[in-house]
Amino acid sequence: MMRKKITQFIVFVFISGLFVSCLDNFTERSYYTANVTDFAFNAHDSCPTIEDFVFNIDQRSDTGLIYNLDSLPFGSDVDRLYPSLTIQTTNGYIFFNDSLWEDGDSIDFSSPVIFKNTSSDGLHTRVYKINVNVHQVDPDSMIVRQTANTYPTDGSRNKVIRVDKAFYSYFALDAGGLTAYRSTDNGITWSAQSISGITEAVNINSICTYNSKFYLSAKNGQLYSSDNGLSWSKTTDGTNVVTLFGQLNKKYKGGTDHLIGLVKDNSGKIFYATTVNALTWTIGQEIDSDFPVSDYAITKDSTVTGVQFYTIATGLNNSGALTSKVYSTETGDKWVVISAGTDPKLSLVKRSRASIFYYEKYLVCFGGVDADGKITNSVYVSPDNGKGWLIAPDNWTSLLLEEGLSNCNIYVEHQADLVNEKDREYIWIFGGTKISGLSTAVWHARLNSMVFARR
Numbered sequence: 001m002m003r004k005k006i007t008q009f010i011v012f013v014f015i016s017g018l019f020v021s022c023l024d025n026f027t028e029r030s031y032y033t034a035n036v037t038d039f040a041f042n043a044h045d046s047c048p049t050i051e052d053f054v055f056n057i058d059q060r061s062d063t064g065l066i067y068n069l070d071s072l073p074f075g076s077d078v079d080r081l082y083p084s085l086t087i088q089t090t091n092g093y094i095f096f097n098d099s100l101w102e103d104g105d106s107i108d109f110s111s112p113v114i115f116k117n118t119s120s121d122g123l124h125t126r127v128y129k130i131n132v133n134v135h136q137v138d139p140d141s142m143i144v145r146q147t148a149n150t151y152p153t154d155g156s157r158n159k160v161i162r163v164d165k166a167f168y169s170y171f172a173l174d175a176g177g178l179t180a181y182r183s184t185d186n187g188i189t190w191s192a193q194s195i196s197g198i199t200e201a202v203n204i205n206s207i208c209t210y211n212s213k214f215y216l217s218a219k220n221g222q223l224y225s226s227d228n229g230l231s232w233s234k235t236t237d238g239t240n241v242v243t244l245f246g247q248l249n250k251k252y253k254g255g256t257d258h259l260i261g262l263v264k265d266n267s268g269k270i271f272y273a274t275t276v277n278a279l280t281w282t283i284g285q286e287i288d289s290d291f292p293v294s295d296y297a298i299t300k301d302s303t304v305t306g307v308q309f310y311t312i313a314t315g316l317n318n319s320g321a322l323t324s325k326v327y328s329t330e331t332g333d334k335w336v337v338i339s340a341g342t343d344p345k346l347s348l349v350k351r352s353r354a355s356i357f358y359y360e361k362y363l364v365c366f367g368g369v370d371a372d373g374k375i376t377n378s379v380y381v382s383p384d385n386g387k388g389w390l391i392a393p394d395n396w397t398s399l400l401l402e403e404g405l406s407n408c409n410i411y412v413e414h415q416a417d418l419v420n421e422k423d424r425e426y427i428w429i430f431g432g433t434k435i436s437g438l439s440t441a442v443w444h445a446r447l448n449s450m451v452f453a454r455r
Contacts, residue, residue: 139449160409197232260332284333377404408432
């Protein structure tokens with residue numbers, strides 16, 4: 001008998017435990033019966049693509065949060081939006097900012113909105129703060145500021161090279177040779193460097209680095225090399241080197257990196273050429289008659305598969321005439337025409353001493369000297385690697401430096417971004433020639449979006 005009572009007591013305790021556990025779970029679930037489980041917006045003409053934005057729901061605090069992590073575009077109209085939401089249960093009394101809401105009513109989300117819902121049993125009320133985040137500044141507008149006014153002015157023809165964390169600025173002297181300056185603080189201060197080994201006139205555009213050494217060509221075709229960019233010596237097999245463009249990394253597995261440029265034969269013909277040792281050259285195709293050989297603008301970039309390529313545009317051809325053609329190469333021994341420059345609506349305006357560079361989604365052509373010999377501040381952009389050109393967007397107007405610039409040096413700095421897939425990019429503009437004379441300014445430019453946590 002005693003054994004039976006003990007058994008009944010154990011069963012009672014077990015059943016009681018289950019009941020309490022179920023009661024606890026029921027109580028916990030009851031609390032959540034007023035929750036919002038999904039929040040979005042219906043399509044609205046006044047706020048395009050609003051239906052595509054994801055809204056996060058944070059249930060953890062007494063006042064929950066509903067918000068979009070990716071902000072809506074700058075200028076988005078959120079005064080009259082139609083929310084679409086899913087609620088676990090409701091007694092029909094749903095409030096936005098203390099106003100009773102019915103499905104289909106529009107709400108003003110230009111400032112945070114307080115949302116309240118009561119569960120169907122009337123026992124639980126859930127409160128949320130809803131933030132519809134809109135970019136407060138235009139992410140696609142260009143910000144330009146002057147960071148220094150100490151850039152050297154040894155002449156109008158110069159070139160800046162970035163080596164490790166230092167900038168080297170070289171100037172071609174009219175009497176022959178060159179001068180050099182070095183900056184380790186992003187162009188704020190510059191220290192003069194001692195140059196030796198070169199006394200003849202140099203092609204300043206040709207200064208470049210290849211396999212950790214510096215190279216340049218003189219105007220008489222002589223090639224020079226340097227281990228440190230300061231002490232120079234002749235490096236040649238007798239080839240007449242017209243100019244150098246820089247290094248191209250190997251395109252295919254088993255290939256080699258090479259230095260590319262232009263060389264001239266005894267008859268005066270100019271050819272695309274490459275070298276792997278800076279001593280002997282492999283001759284490619286003869287250059288196109290409109291290919292720029294001096295005062296050109298050139299830049300290097302990589303395809304999505306990591307293949308490096310150069311793009312060259314504007315400048316003077318071998319006959320001394322201005323060109324507006326755009327060329328590109330992945331090998332250096334042959335170049336292809338990207339833009340023939342025949343369509344005035346899509347082509348670059350002819351100019352010399354301009355700058356081109358890749359930034360964000362564009363190939364950009366900046367400044368230069370036009371056909372009338374006037375320094376320009378115009379900025380053109382190409383969304384298709386140089387095939388078609390447009391005047392830069394209106395929100396890039398700050399890049400139109402008042403006096404314009406020619407012969408300036410532009411370096412695009414890439415900073416790895418751990419949040420976004422693409423690097424952050426910043427533009428450095430060094431010196432150059434403006435309408436009133438040589439510029440001593442260093443400019444720093446960027447799109448607003450480059451400093452956003454998410455882009």
